[in-house]
Amino acid sequence: MFGLLLFLLNAAQCFTVIGHRGSGCSQPKCVSLYPENSIPSYLQAIKDGADVVELDVWLSSDDQIVISHRDLQSKIERLGQIITPSLDGSKTPSVKHYNASERYKFRVKLPWAYDKVRSSLYKSDKYVMQWVPPIPLPKLSEVLDAVCPTGKKIVIELKGNDKAIGPRVFDLVTKKKMESCIHVVSSFYWKKYHGLMYQVVTDLMEPIKDDNRLKKALLFSMPPTNYPNMFKSAKYYNASAFHPACSLLSKPKMKSFIAEANGKGYDTMCYFGTNNKDDADTLRETLKTGVKSICTNRPGVLRKIVDEVPLTEEESTPAEDFSFVDDDVEEEFVLE
Template structure:
């Protein structure tokens, strides 16, 4: 009995803090002062206590693996939430038009938090404020070179409609000798067993489903129509993680049908906060005692502070209990 109590006292679960797109998104209601998916944003997330950073990758028109967010998998997805044309009056390129060789024609957009304009204005071509000093969409290789030497991990989210993206990511990491820097490859774009989020044009996990040297995570933001399908998909792709939206975490059915069975199977749960769901202090405090293994947050510094406060409280309680049982 004593050994069980000691194990409970000294083996408290630690939640991994993941910086969403670095130190948070640039979108309305997010408070990040650095542009999402930029080197300064990743470094700031690490400075304030993130254990890992999350980033978005896809293949540009000139066949480069670039790091920036995009909403839709197809070539008509506008990049006006990420970049602004260098020259006034020019249209922001669509994802299918973007050439990394011409990256200097489009500067990274200033985060919403700097001026807090109307949300619809910000997410349009009409808001053209660029970040200062000038930044441009980076290559994945550049991000690896900057972030991996810090010792922190990277969650690479696969986007777009090019099925070569996952093998390309792994090849870049291998060429740079930073394979261990990749925490997981995650994606919404998987087809087997009825993806609950949306119908996708390409299955980005299929080319690496038999590769066991990298951890894979299935992203989804809606309730599955069949509770067995995510587990069948995980088995098919060899995925070790589920990455649901954090809004699903406290749903009792989701807990009973997904979270608890996943943990019993040895899978990990990592929820994420999207741009439209600000993770304020009251909200984040609810998740401290959740059964998440990781939380991908737009405010990693705040989450780290909350977790540290909770850890100090637990340490004090442990010391009190140690004195009580006479250890």
């Protein structure tokens, strides 16, 4: 019995709780009361017990590294889901035309969970509930300055179709001497030995494959057609981690892949998108798959589960089911 308790204690100490876009996403099904990918959201996730916060980066039209989930390669640009003009009559820009120097002209919307309006209203630029005072989309440099002094780490996910984004991130982190603050740099956009059921237009990992200043991870949301190729891909990009969607872990081959990856010394993390329920029961089942970390929209709930702390009634209640489709999976890629 003592040996089992010691094992569980060691497992909890080794497991990493990661806050998806901070304390969770802003869209329907999510429960965060802070706007996703905002500094208040990252600090709340840390307060709730996250070891690491996850964020998305892309280059704005004025060449700044900006934090937002929206990017250029989505079939539908929905930056309007996250920000809305602060002046009546102005137009929410597409990501391609978003100018970071003008970001204070726009407000980050209140998260859907704040008052749970209909999702159709939330998707519109006409959604009038806005955060006061306005919270702008942050730049990566600002997030580093806010998060790194807390002693916690960051997962940086590369987005968009500009191959300069990876080298720019590596150079910025190195210039600020914050390499120890970065948990890993990840991306869906890699091509070599892909073996997956989608094709990526721009390979964002290629420009940093030989740069080992920061650890790298391969993200994927669909099952590989050839699992051994995943290890060839990791070797090619000098990646030390695999980050599949948590929904894939129910597949027998994926369970074997996770076990093999763990055995070979790779870090394994799965992530919950906005269209995946990550309630308490689902998180408990995901822990059994053997992944070393989980990127969740409910980092506070996962922290309590890992530490075996009793949940409140609200935390243990399954998430409500809403017919809302986000572009986390289907529209992350241009399918061919």
